[in-house]
Amino acid sequence: MKSKLYLAHFNIFCSVGYRIPTATELEAERQAFPQNAIGALLALKLPLGAYRSSSDSSLGSVGSNGNYWSSSVSNHKARSLDFGNSSANMNDNGRVGGLSVPCIEE
Secondary structure, eight states: OHHHHHHHHHGGGSOTTEEOOOHHHHHHHHHTSTTOHHHHHHHHTOOOOBEEOTTTOOEESTTTOEEEEEEEEETTEEEEEEEOSSOEEEEEEETTSEEBOOOEEO
């Protein structure tokens, strides 16, 4: 039940007709460019969105990494797509920190 409540609340970030992609959808896009993280970023049109620290609210990885929430949860954490110049990975992140929210058309 917590996952459904969380997702219902989380999807308020996207305009009508758009939604936050699932971890499975982001992973499929990431794997389409296994040798080139930058290629995946260009195809997805995701800027280097950085993150906000959960411990002191400072911004991290500004201009060098992108960190994007998915709509998927894993235990008490949320799945995210994290990437830099040479790699892109799916990770579990605590939901207290601030990551960018991608919206895709339904």
